[in-house]
Amino acid sequence: xxxxxxxxxxxxxxxxxxxxxxxxxxxxxxxxxxxxxxxxxxxxxxxxxxxxxxxxxxxxxxxxxxxxxxxxxxxxxxxxxxxxxxxxxxxxxxxxxxxxxxxxxxxxxxxxxxxxxxxxxxxxxxxxxxxxxxxxxxxxx
Amino acid sequence: xxxxxxxxxxxxxxxxxxxxxxxxxxxxxxxxxxxxxxxxxxxxxxxxxxxxxxxxxxxxxxxxxxxxxxxxxxxxxxxxxxxxxxxxxxxxxxxxxxxxxxxxxxxxxxxxxxxxxxxxxxxxxxxxxxxxxxxxxxxxx
Numbered sequence: 001x002x003x004x005x006x007x008x009x010x011x012x013x014x015x016x017x018x019x020x021x022x023x024x025x026x027x028x029x030x031x032x033x034x035x036x037x038x039x040x041x042x043x044x045x046x047x048x049x050x051x052x053x054x055x056x057x058x059x060x061x062x063x064x065x066x067x068x069x070x071x072x073x074x075x076x077x078x079x080x081x082x083x084x085x086x087x088x089x090x091x092x093x094x095x096x097x098x099x100x101x102x103x104x105x106x107x108x109x110x111x112x113x114x115x116x117x118x119x120x121x122x123x124x125x126x127x128x129x130x131x132x133x134x135x136x137x138x139x140x141x
Numbered sequence: 142x143x144x145x146x147x148x149x150x151x152x153x154x155x156x157x158x159x160x161x162x163x164x165x166x167x168x169x170x171x172x173x174x175x176x177x178x179x180x181x182x183x184x185x186x187x188x189x190x191x192x193x194x195x196x197x198x199x200x201x202x203x204x205x206x207x208x209x210x211x212x213x214x215x216x217x218x219x220x221x222x223x224x225x226x227x228x229x230x231x232x233x234x235x236x237x238x239x240x241x242x243x244x245x246x247x248x249x250x251x252x253x254x255x256x257x258x259x260x261x262x263x264x265x266x267x268x269x270x271x272x273x274x275x276x277x278x279x280x281x282x
Contacts, residue, residue, distance in 0.1 A: 008189035010250035012243030013171050013236060021164040030154050048149035066246075087246050094242060095154060097234040102153030105207075105228045109151035 019065050020091075024050055025058050026098070029091055032068070032084050033129055039079055067091070084133050092126050160206050161232075165191055166199050167239070170232055173209070173225050174270055180220055208232070225274050233270050237263060 008014050020026050031037040031046055043055050050058075059082060062068040067088040073079035084091075096118050103110045118125055149155050161167050172178040172187055184196050191199075200223060203209040208229040214220035225232075237259050244251045259266055 010248070011168075011171070011189070012240045012247065012249040012251045013167055014189050015247050015249055016239045016243045017164050017167060021162070021167070023158050023162040026154055026158060026162070027152075030152070048152070048155050090242055090245065093238040094235060097238050098157045099153045101231055101235060102157045104231065106153065106156050107151070108153040108156055110153045 019061075019067070022058075024048075024054055025062065026091075026095065028055070028058050028062065029067070029084070029088065030095060032082065032088070033092060033095065033133075036132075038081050038083065039073075040082075043082075062088070086134075089130050089133050092129050093122075096122060096125065160202075160208070163199075165189075165195055166203065167232075167236065169196070169199050169203065170208070170225070170229065171236060173223065173229070174233060174236065174274075177273075179222050179224065180214075181223075184223075203229070227275075230271050230274050233267050234263075237266065 008018065020029070027046060027048055027050065028043055031043055037043050037045075040052075040055065040059070043059075044050065044052060059068060059070070063070050063082075065087075066085055069083050069085055071081050071083070073081055099110060100115065100118060102108050103115050149159065161170070168187060168189060168191065169184055172184055178184050178186075181193075181196065181200070184200075185191065185193060200209065200211070204211050204223075206228075207226055210224050210226055211221050212224070214222055240251060241256065241259055243249050244256050
């Protein structure tokens with residue numbers, strides 16, 4: 001998030017926080033990864049109430065970081081379609097660990113059966129996410 | 142990080158980001174977890190150059206969130222000792238996944254042998270972190 005694009009350090013945690021260390025970026029990733037949102041207006045529907053200028057900034061940063069691709073909708077060139085790249089899909093284990101930590105320590109809305117799946121069948125969940133993004137058709141409905 | 146302490150939503154990812162969704166908080170956790178830093182002046186030495194007002198704010202928020210405890214140094218009451226709680230220690234899997242993701246996708250300073258250990262012997266690394274924090278003496282040197 002540094003405007004002059006200088007690294008604070010070469011620590012992998014610090015570098016990662018320069019990419020997604022803010023209150024909103026991982027929510028956009030969540031919506032791409034778990035809610036199959038693909039268009040700007042879809043992300044605006046997130047219940048946390050992301051502002052459109054914040055959303056535009058985060059999508060641009062994610063695209064610049066190689067985590068998201070932006071393509072034109074096949075039948076409506078005014079619309080953009082956002083998708084996770086391989087680098088983006090590989091954020092799944094981080095998000096899963098965040099969900100499990102919060103479910104243990106905070107009062108959350110995470111359903112018990114989904115938590116059990118994340119905890120006990122993580123490899124399958126990650127493979128499903130990967131398949132959903134790699135084999136995705138060009139124009140989602 | 143919301144000043145009025147209102148949740149944006151009950152989503153576990155959103156709740157977690159309200160606790161550590163910023164550029165600095167997980168670096169303080171990193172220093173507690175992997176570098177055994179315990180005192181205010183130690184955290185200020187982080188190579189990312191955290192400002193003392195930011196550090197004081199983050200330590201206060203982490204203490205409020207039950208992730209860090211603050212106690213007085215036994216022989217010098219002016220000094221505080223910060224330690225991870227059980228809730229804080231359980232952030233380890235998140236940090237490990239962040240390290241592994243960055244090492245795959247960014248140019249980092251993470252040593253290859255440490256990465257291999259995180260990847261192949263994660264349970265042992267997490268157990269070591271837990272033991273180091275649970276069995277820690279009251280007054281570190």
